[in-house]
Amino acid sequence: MSTATTHEAATENHEVEHHGLSDKQYIVIALILAALTAIEVSTYYVDFGPFFMPTLLILMVIKFVTVVSYFMHLKFDNKIFSYLFYAGLLLAIAVYCGFLATFKFFLKQG
Amino acid sequence: MAESAIAHDHGVSHGAHASSTGLSNNKMGMWMFLGSECLLFGGLISTYMLYRGRVSSGPQPNNIFDIPFTSVSSFILLMSSLTMVLAVSSAQRKDDRNTNLWLTITALLGATFVGGQVYEFTAFYREGLGFTTSLFGSSFYSLTGFHGVHVSVGIIMLMALVGMNRNNRIPGDKAEVVELIGLYWHFVDIIWIIIFTLVYLIPS
């Protein structure tokens, strides 16, 4: 078995897997992200009342997932990459929320 | 520290058989590194969340943050993700000229962000928030400083990439190398999305 052929085969697979978006679509996503950021910043000027925290947290998650899914291609790529990354992310969230919970952190904030 | 090393090690060329999953070793390594980085920034963010209200001396977070200024620099970093993804897409089209162009713009946007951070740090320092002033100061500078170092490392990698690309000295699959550095760059951006909300926008 020669390396050259496997390498080419691997490259071909590689290109087939790329269902990335077109440049125009990337720009549209960037505009959406910019708009979301504008809403986030507007909370500083406009009083959102009880919706203040939920709005900010939800927008944060949407922006995060959008960048990960589209700009980082996770939505189009092999699921294994998603598992590896989200394993780390969810573990981090779980462990550190547990950690802050032992300090009664969330109660104090409420 | 290992990221650029990972980016340039080529699994394909020494495995005698194609990879079991059909995926690139380098890309899998990079995603695992990013998963691991989540735990790193998670620790720093949690430390900041725990300590941000603990100000025994010096300024409070709410009195010192300049939201309009930080919003602009956050926007710049967010847009650098767009230019990065355009660089990746040019590289996949084997369009070297545009790859280099977008990579350079990304690096410049990143540098603007870091410059803004340096300005912000000096402004805060003048207003009396030193690294050792309070728990808030220590944890704030550690968190944002770590992020700033990550951005700076990204800028160095981008510039090295442009230099190497111009001289045709990138070993291995060029588009993949650009993509891997892109992954790192976007990761730094999404960490800032979290920091911007949790640190700046939500008051303590």
Add this chain to the structure above:
Amino acid sequence: MTIIERPSTEVAIAGAVPVGVKPSEALGVFKRPAASSSWRDWVVTVDHKKLGIMYGVAAFVFFLIGGVEALLIRLQLIAPDGKVLNADQYNQMFTMHATTMVFLFVMPMAAAFANYFVPLQIGARDVAFPRINAFGFWCFLFGGLFLNSSWFLGGGADGGWFMYAPNSSTLFSPSHGVDFWTMGLQITGIASLTGAINLIVTILNMRAPGMKMMRMPIFTWMVLVTQFLLLFAIPVITVALFLLTFQRSFDATFFDVASGADPLLWQHLFWIFGHPEVYILILPSFGIVSEVIPVFSKKPLFGYPIVAMSGAAIGFVGWGVWAHHMFASGLGPVSVTVFSMSTMAIAVPTGVKIVNWIMTMWGGKLTFTVPMLFAVGLVTQFTIGGLSGVTHAVAPSDTQQTDTYYIVAHFHYVLFGGAVFGLFAGFYYWWPKMFGRQLSESIGKWNFWLMVIGMNMTFGPMHILGLQGQPRRMFVWTKARAGEGLFNFGFWNRIASIGSFILGVGILLFIINIFYTHKLKKGALASNDPWDARTLEWMTDSPPKEHNFDVIPQINHLDEFFHRKYEQDSATHSVTQVHSADEVMAELNAHPDEHIHMPSRSYWPILLALSLPTIGYGLIYNRMLMAIGVAMVLLTMFGWAMEPATSPDEDFDPPESGDTHTKELVPHG
């Protein structure tokens, strides 16, 4: 057939190096080192087997250092009013003993086996990132040397291996010991993190054709779980170490209680890392005995999928139990209850494994060779340690035991009686494969029994000492406090100290055994399959060639090698041998692969690793040196990035002999 160490120019242009680059332009800063047989080859090697051996040798040397530290501790406590060490030296001794054993012996020794045997067990020719693999080893070695250099530069760290802050701040620990500790662990942490990424990608991506996940040997499974734990646990300790470094070197306030800091911050961060860490220590040994027990019971592992999945379950639940190290710190009743329950839960998958090992042995044709003895030793002693561990999960009972010798007894039963016995089982089991000679069985049996007696004499009495109230980390005891009767401190401390020296003699016998086997050449030359084993690493030469396998086998079964040697009669279920190991190998190697390309040697891993202790010394002594270190990191990483993993011919030093054809390894077949 020729085995080419690197691709010919022709292949290079078609494959690895992009079109348009002439090979000579791919040259980095240095010419690459060519193959040689001198010591220099070990410095620049990227071969996973050589790196595995170097990991093993370095870790064993650190084991001896840590052992001497332990003996000094026991010597101090052998009699009332010990004069061997003063309080300060005693603090350094137990801190460095634990740090050395955990970070510089058990972890890298497991890494040694993982490096050497995972590629062999999955039928790969090397790991996914050979240069990163080399970099990881040098980081570990330099980090370990950096940490131990503190002995000559004002004394070692003295805050315990958990280094609780604020006790480890400059106020309470003014020497540089803790600085060496934080930076040293930071450097070895880089080794673990890069090693984890490398091994996970290797296991996921480089399996032989047909080797599905559920056909992987159980050792490889346990390594996979361990590396995932490392991947996610190391960054947590990295954060903690950075915070402590900032506190000590730059006067940050993280652990400064006067400015409102919470001393539990360090405890949480440390144990979020620290509890996965104990599974990082034990799981590789679980993997080793899960290989050894079936081979010497002549039976397949009982419940293979359950053993694999319970390992993964331990890895997962291991993230939710960290605060059981902190029951006495005033966490509050809810936290204590939650962590108490999760801790009891983790005993379940661990118990499942023990049941599986026993069921594997049940009804088997047992042969008690030395590796089997060590494996059974693990099963027995780990069970004892596990049971005392469950008593800590009960929070009220734990409150009584916290910071007593009972804890010391517990973790030595699981770490020494468990992890270290597993590693010794690995030494004896895999030695013939690694070095081509079998260690003496008779010396090995002495080695085993002295270790068992020594270990139980040392750590068994500590249960009594602990329940009698002898605190941990107490540097001296007095006759007045020793008490009377059967349970007095004096008697049991003396027994423990004598036991520790018996243990020391046992370990010395291992070194004598190596000397006897290799220097005196008394050990029998090993065949390729001396134990009639079941897994792929035995289906190649002893020791394996640089490229591991002439032909990558097609995998159709769990325990592939066994299935090629034996056949089961479908009617009577009796198993008969149909091929000898040599016949299997001859059949496999009848048509060896041509043009096997192995990764090229490189200077960059060791250079990059060298720049890290430079930063460390710079941080402690001179900020200019630190800047030089950072510059070295950037330059070496740039050089590394410019260098292709496999290089064209022009990039090499001419071979030492002047013969231009030595780039080809031995012609074979």
